[in-house]
Amino acid sequence: MRIGIGSDHNGYEFKEEIKRFIENTEHVLVDYGCDSKDPIDYPDIAFEVANAIIDGKIDRGILICGTGIGVAIAAGKYPGIRAALTHDTYSAERAQLSNNAQIITMGAQIIGVEVGKKVVEAFLKSHWTGGSERKVSKIIEKEQSFLGQLEKDATGNRCN
Template identity: 40%
Template structure:
């Protein structure tokens, strides 16, 4: 498992906590920024994570901003990305099992570090169940293809 991770300034501190946790779990990751708490734009940090996953360089991603919403919207513009904002362990697990989410989005201003790490753990250990869920994910891919400029 190889993880791509990034944040904007609003998620910088939580990103540090998550990276320390990944170190403890001996999970390989690459930090795509940002590198401080100074104001930056979240799309600039969602894009390299999303692109690294669609290129096959990384298995999954974790992106963090103040709420997780803005950075997930930006990531979801990349074809092939299914970024899920999760605020609890249950939705994190189901985002993987039912939606084959490949990026976890977190909000530093929404979550405490302990809950955030539990969410990360559930997301990383979740596995796509396929079956009826694969049919639904395929339909998402069809919608994506319909509106993709790169047909």
């Protein structure tokens, strides 16, 4: 698989450790930044990784910030993206098996690097089998209905 990774400055060192871990697997890794501890806004990185998934440049993503919350929210703004906050192996596995999440997020100030490696390993070893397809389809349908409402707004019809 092609794996994209990105972090803000709060997750930079954590990201670098996770990169080294992934580079020792069969996966192809693409780093979307950041490249130092210099301050950077986490939405910029999250948007790049989410967009790369939408564009088919990568198959899955890993995003890291201080808590993992901000990057999850930012990536989830992209239609079709399901980003899951994961701080343990069970939630990382279920992110894929139950939700077909393309992105996991982690907080560098919440978990240690060794746990992070195990979380990533669980996510990358898990593959969507469609077991919760009905539930994921409901999420997709709701997203599509909101997108349809936005399209109506763009034509001048207000939706209140």
